[in-house]
Amino acid sequence: MTLNLTIVQTTTKKEKPDPNQLGFGKYFTDHMFIMDYATEKGWYDPRIVPMQNISLHPAAKVFHYGQTVFEGLKAYRTKDNRILLFRPDKNMERLNHSNERLSIPPVDEEFLLEALKQLIAIEKDWIPPAEGTSLYIRPYIIATEPALGVSPSNHYLLMIILSPVGSYYAEGIHPVKIYVENQYVRAVQGGTGTAKTAGNYAAGLKAQEGASEKGYSQVLWLDGVEKKYVEEVGSMNVFFKINGEVVTPVLNGSILNGITRNSIIHLLKHMNIPVAERKISVEELYQAHANGTLEEAFGTGTAAVISPIGELNWQDKKMVVNNGETGSLTKELYDTLTGIQNGSVSDPFGWIVEVK
Missing domain, CATH: 3.20.10.10 (D-amino Acid Aminotransferase, subunit A, domain 2)
Structure with a gap:
């Protein structure tokens, strides 16, 4: 994929949550990544935009037949303030494995990883520094074609949203x-x-x-x-x-x-x-x-x-x-x-x- 990535940054940034009260998946950053798919065009219009709601037709196939996949990975802030990802290539590879099983068109793994890096670079201030915290990354794809026939969708949305998180379990690293x-x-x-x-x-x-x-x-x-x-x-x-x-x-x-x-x-x-x-x-x-x-x-x-x-x-x-x-x-x-x-x-x- 050789598409240009459009970036539109927000003019109103949200207040960051208390890093000691993050929980898991409760807060979301200022921006998100979106890309569209149509059968006649392939994946197109990749963009980073302010975090926003999406509008879908009530007949969108994701609601009726569950044609959707997702991934989960994290970005970490080091003590010397570097930003690290852990084996993100494997997440992109597995995303396409899930796509194949759900009859969703494959994505360009290298392109998506580069787009993710740009999104994280824009949102780096959201990555908490405290031990045990990180920035959770959720890429996902949903079927958006408004049609009730049981068949793979002809239209999809791929999105990536980010969430600063603490420990997944309240127990932490305890049995x-x-x-x-x-x-x-x-x-x-x-x-x-x-x-x-x-x-x-x-x-x-x-x-x-x-x-x-x-x-x-x-x-x-x-x-x-x-x-x-x-x-x-x-x-x-x-x-x-x-x-x-x-x-x-x-x-x-x-x-x-x-x-x-x-x-x-x-x-x-x-x-x-x-x-x-x-x-x-x-x-x-x-x-x-x-x-x-x-x-x-x-x-x-x-x-x-x-x-x-x-x-x-x-x-x-x-x-x-x-x-x-x-x-x-x-x-x-x-x-x-x-x-x-x-x-x-x-x-x-x-x-x-x-x-x-």
Whole structure:
């Protein structure tokens, strides 16, 4: 794509929120990126404009058939005031993977990344400096054609919005309690589990409500066929340290290929810690807990980075992990990965991209 990027800056900037009260996804910056698509033109009119509402026809296909995808990544401010992105090329690559699954036209990954860098450069004052904070980046695409026929849209909007954020969980880097979900399922092989599309997350809300009512932070999803094998925890990938080896469910066609997941696997191999991607049943977890070899457990994702698991509840059988405390390996992985992201730890993998 060789289109020129139009930039229109706001004349009225918003007041920045209290950096100690950010929460997650509550505040939005002054500008956004927008690009249109039409079948006869391809992607066109890329622009950075003041943050604004959008107007859609009531028959826009996104409302009726859920044809939409999104991504999530972060920008970090270093102690010496540089702005860093973490593996953004992988987010652009995964966006196109999701596009392919949802029959949405692919985007030019290099162009979109350059446009994102320009947007961040304009909004750099919104990137909070405090430890644990960052600028969350949400690229997404929606189908906008006003037509009720069940078919891929001929028109789309691609947007990127930015939000300064604190910790995803109120608990922070402290163990959370997880309820093993036995009734509802997140995704099945051949479905949309490997894509970041809105329907996957809407389908999980009911189970999340039930877990919250029972006093649990999230649910542990099992496979959609046998309801036997562990898949994800909430909207994150999941890892278990069992008898010295770290195990994570193998990508099987229903599990999202998480960028944080991939990074953790790289880190573990770099640290010479045994790591395996394979099927793991909840019964195996229960037996490992019973014989004392379930040593640590944690979820991984862009928003939370790493979230330690202190307890699993499976059919009213509670498995307390590591006495409900954050494991030493979990903490080391968190410190190393967040250190690479914020520039305080050297990056031996070439993952960091600086925004000039």
